[in-house]
Amino acid sequence: MTNPLDASPATDARPTPCAVVVLAAGAGSRVGATVAGLPVNKVLLPLAGRPVLVHSVRNALATPGLRHLVVVARPGEEGMVAGAITPYLDERTEVRLVTGGASRHASEAAGIEAVAAEITSGEVEVVAVHDGARPLASPRLYAAVVATAAEVGGAVPVVPARSLVTLSGGEGPQQLAGVQTPQAFRASALLDAYRAAAVDGFEGTDTASTLEKYAPEVLLAAVPSGTSNLKVTFPEDVALAEALLERLG
Numbered sequence: 001m002t003n004p005l006d007a008s009p010a011t012d013a014r015p016t017p018c019a020v021v022v023l024a025a026g027a028g029s030r031v032g033a034t035v036a037g038l039p040v041n042k043v044l045l046p047l048a049g050r051p052v053l054v055h056s057v058r059n060a061l062a063t064p065g066l067r068h069l070v071v072v073a074r075p076g077e078e079g080m081v082a083g084a085i086t087p088y089l090d091e092r093t094e095v096r097l098v099t100g101g102a103s104r105h106a107s108e109a110a111g112i113e114a115v116a117a118e119i120t121s122g123e124v125e126v127v128a129v130h131d132g133a134r135p136l137a138s139p140r141l142y143a144a145v146v147a148t149a150a151e152v153g154g155a156v157p158v159v160p161a162r163s164l165v166t167l168s169g170g171e172g173p174q175q176l177a178g179v180q181t182p183q184a185f186r187a188s189a190l191l192d193a194y195r196a197a198a199v200d201g202f203e204g205t206d207t208a209s210t211l212e213k214y215a216p217e218v219l220l221a222a223v224p225s226g227t228s229n230l231k232v233t234f235p236e237d238v239a240l241a242e243a244l245l246e247r248l249g
């Protein structure tokens, strides 16, 4: 990956027409979320009085150049997801709700296919895919990944790991980086890559891994991000996200 800060800065004079796919279809088993004793999808947990997903969706809606927002729900949870986010949306805001699959990859594919017509027609030039469980991704981060993807092909937010790691084999301390979302890509390359992956039955661990396999010619740029863009994974993450929300305003 290259660092876009090494290249000319991505300019955003004309925001790139884009779509955002928010994934809300994960199992979330590690967070162990329950409501009234029943397991609940972690993106529906309350965070500062609103479901986690509402924060994620509202940030995504502030993306410059946004044309379409897709939310991918777990099969059987479509009604619950719609019920959770609709009260917080302006009635003019159109959110496409689609049903996800059995894996993250399948849910990503369903979300991307939901804007296939707009990609093919050229209306949408860049698509960003985001974890619904990352409620603190800022509109600024969305703007940066979309502008960078438009410029170089693909953009992935990264944050340096807190500590150096020593690998066995005598290579000395290594600085690792954590990969986050939203991950953004030129839309036609993204759609083609997911269609090629479907033919092979390939399942990527994230969007970038599918692009790396099926569109290796697409340059992926690392966009500097921060630890505040956390993913709600463990029970304590909700309290941490709440504290960060309060601090960030």
Ligand SMILES: C[C@](O)(CO)[C@H](O)COP(=O)(O)O
Pocket (backbone or CB within 6 Å): 026, 104, 131, 133, 178, 179, 180, 181, 205, 206, 207, 231
């Ligand atoms: C893509 C990701 O956010 C990178 O940190 C992460 O791998 C997503 O994990 P999930 O378990 O599929 O939510």
